[in-house]
Amino acid sequence: MSDQPEAAAPHTHEKREHWSGQTAFILAAIGSAVGLGNIWRFPGEAYDNGGGAFMIPYVVALLTAGIPILFLENAIGHRFRGSSPLAMRRVHRRAEGVGWFHVAICFVIGLYYTAVIAWALSYFFFSFTLAYKDDPAGFFTGEYLQLGEAGTVSLSFVPHVLIPLAAIWIITIVVLALGLHNGVERLNVIGIPLLVATFGILVVRALTLPGAADGIDALFTPDFSALTDPNVWIAAYGQIFFSLSLAYGVMLTYASYRRRRSNITSPGLVIAFGNSSFEVLAGIGVFATVGFLAHQQDVPVAELDGLAGPILSFVTFPAVIAQMPGGPLFGALFFGSLVVAGLTSLISVMQTISAALQDKFGLHPRGSAVAVGVVSAVLSIIGFGTTTGLYLLDVVDQWSNQLGIVAGAIAMIAAALWFGGRSRELQRHLSAVSTLKLGTWWLVLVNAVSVLLIYMFATKAVSLARDGYEGYPTSYLAIFGWGTAAFLLAAALVMPWLRWRRDIVHFRPWPTRQQLGLPPGRDDAPVEGSAS
Ligand code: PHE
Numbered sequence: 001m002s003d004q005p006e007a008a009a010p011h012t013h014e015k016r017e018h019w020s021g022q023t024a025f026i027l028a029a030i031g032s033a034v035g036l037g038n039i040w041r042f043p044g045e046a047y048d049n050g051g052g053a054f055m056i057p058y059v060v061a062l063l064t065a066g067i068p069i070l071f072l073e074n075a076i077g078h079r080f081r082g083s084s085p086l087a088m089r090r091v092h093r094r095a096e097g098v099g100w101f102h103v104a105i106c107f108v109i110g111l112y113y114t115a116v117i118a119w120a121l122s123y124f125f126f127s128f129t130l131a132y133k134d135d136p137a138g139f140f141t142g143e144y145l146q147l148g149e150a151g152t153v154s155l156s157f158v159p160h161v162l163i164p165l166a167a168i169w170i171i172t173i174v175v176l177a178l179g180l181h182n183g184v185e186r187l188n189v190i191g192i193p194l195l196v197a198t199f200g201i202l203v204v205r206a207l208t209l210p211g212a213a214d215g216i217d218a219l220f221t222p223d224f225s226a227l228t229d230p231n232v233w234i235a236a237y238g239q240i241f242f243s244l245s246l247a248y249g250v251m252l253t254y255a256s257y258r259r260r261r262s263n264i265t266s267p268g269l270v271i272a273f274g275n276s277s278f279e280v281l282a283g284i285g286v287f288a289t290v291g292f293l294a295h296q297q298d299v300p301v302a303e304l305d306g307l308a309g310p311i312l313s314f315v316t317f318p319a320v321i322a323q324m325p326g327g328p329l330f331g332a333l334f335f336g337s338l339v340v341a342g343l344t345s346l347i348s349v350m351q352t353i354s355a356a357l358q359d360k361f362g363l364h365p366r367g368s369a370v371a372v373g374v375v376s377a378v379l380s381i382i383g384f385g386t387t388t389g390l391y392l393l394d395v396v397d398q399w400s401n402q403l404g405i406v407a408g409a410i411a412m413i414a415a416a417l418w419f420g421g422r423s424r425e426l427q428r429h430l431s432a433v434s435t436l437k438l439g440t441w442w443l444v445l446v447n448a449v450s451v452l453l454i455y456m457f458a459t460k461a462v463s464l465a466r467d468g469y470e471g472y473p474t475s476y477l478a479i480f481g482w483g484t485a486a487f488l489l490a491a492a493l494v495m496p497w498l499r500w501r502r503d504i505v506h507f508r509p510w511p512t513r514q515q516l517g518l519p520p521g522r523d524d525a526p527v528e529g530s531a532s
């Protein structure tokens with residue numbers, strides 16, 4: 001299953017790194033998609049939004065938005081052969097900022113995603129001695145995070161968060177510096193099978209616990225009235241975007257490392273369905289375990305608290321692990337899986353940033369990796385290694401992930417299809433290189449979804465502006481929430497003004513427009529050089 005030789009594809013003088021083949025690409029893309037979102041976000045979202053009935057909007061969102069937008073991102077990256085800013089610049093000379101918007105979101109996410117992986121790394125070690133067994137809730141927020149007051153900023157560092165945080169950053173920098181092939185690819189080729197195996201064992205064990213069936217019942221019992229609630233639909237689309245790493249420029253960048261002659265659509269389906277299968281599997285495993293907890297406490301699952309977000313993984317799970325025969329092993333498998341799943345996603349985020357800096361400033365992959373890694377590590381340690389890190393994480397996540405990402409998706413669609421006029425070209429590009437051909441339906445779906453995205457963006461923006469978020473002080477939200485939004489915008493507006501340090505002029509997409517049966521377009525004359 002490797003890429004076909006590049007025979008008929010022209011060699012422009014690109015020195016881009018490449019995946020060793022199709023399997024490597026699929027594993028890396030799955031590595032990006034399968035992450036904390038699958039293990040802790042999905043089960044909670046499904047449970048809160050109609051249980052089994054949530055599967056309907058979820059599957060609809062996967063088919064109408066997830067897969068079509070994955071194809072779009074892959075198409076842009078593959079045809080225009082670059083990091084997000086470079087590829088978007090080639091899509092339309094004024095669209096470079098969209099790429100920087102993606103990169104800025106990745107930068108923000110990288111800072112706090114690492115923190116959660118660091119917690120999981122600590123909990124991996126705590127599991128061997130069940131350090132958290134007496135009082136999992138008090139242990140997490142008190143002894144471990146030493147949580148300060150919400151809505152404040154503290155600079156007192158928590159040493160036992162600092163150490164794993166630094167460790168995760170060192171691993172990340174080393175993997176990135178090893179390059180796409182020896183670092184990123186190898187991590188995924190080893191990590192993903194390992195993850196599937198550990199998680200598989202975990203789920204089987206969970207299913208054999210007393211009460212497992214009640215937990216699964218609770219997750220999948222459909223509440224069909226949820227389907228009339230627009231928020232449930234928004235939650236489903238939001239979950240699909242986050243989970244498939246869509247509109248972060250990650251899937252775009254990863255596709256740019258495929259050879260010109262590479263099948264794009266069928267692997268896309270493997271990635272999308274692989275990710276969702278893992279997600280549903282995680283839901284089953286997590287709720288089977290939760291069912292055991294309810295069984296131990298002799299209460300219905302519905303009466304348990306703490307079934308979402310960090311609390312599910314770092315408080316509820318430890319509580320179960322502490323009561324379970326073979327708990328330490330179960331705990332180590334669970335937190336070990338979180339670390340591996342998180343790490344392969346984090347690497348994809350950092351690679352997206354590093355690729356952009358390589359393209360724009362002509363940096364060597366290693367130099368770029370180290371620069372990005374060190375800057376991020378320092379900021380991440382200052383922001384999230386302290387006693388108020390959890391709150392900062394919560395707020396920054398809302399603005400970057402819930403609001404920013406939707407804007408990033410809309411901007412990408414608008415730039416490529418509406419202003420860039422690339423609809424037919426991208427559709428034919430995908431069909432020309434892939435075994436699975438796309439019809440006009442693909443374009444119809446992408447356009448239709450953008451209407452929904454605009455609605456999602458507006459509702460979210462209005463609600464954050466009007467109601468604030470989770471009762472945090474307005475000034476805190478102004479600085480860290482809206483400040484994050486301002487940072488994303490600033491990156492999009494300022495970065496395109498800087499000069500390209502490498503030649504982006506001599507670029508011809510392949511297959512050419514003519515080969516795709518399209519009238520000649522602006523790519524048939526050299527685009528002008530440095531961005532103005
Ligand atoms: N898809 C990852 C997850 O499910 C998160 C992620 C988002 C990774 C964006 C990369 C980019 O956890």
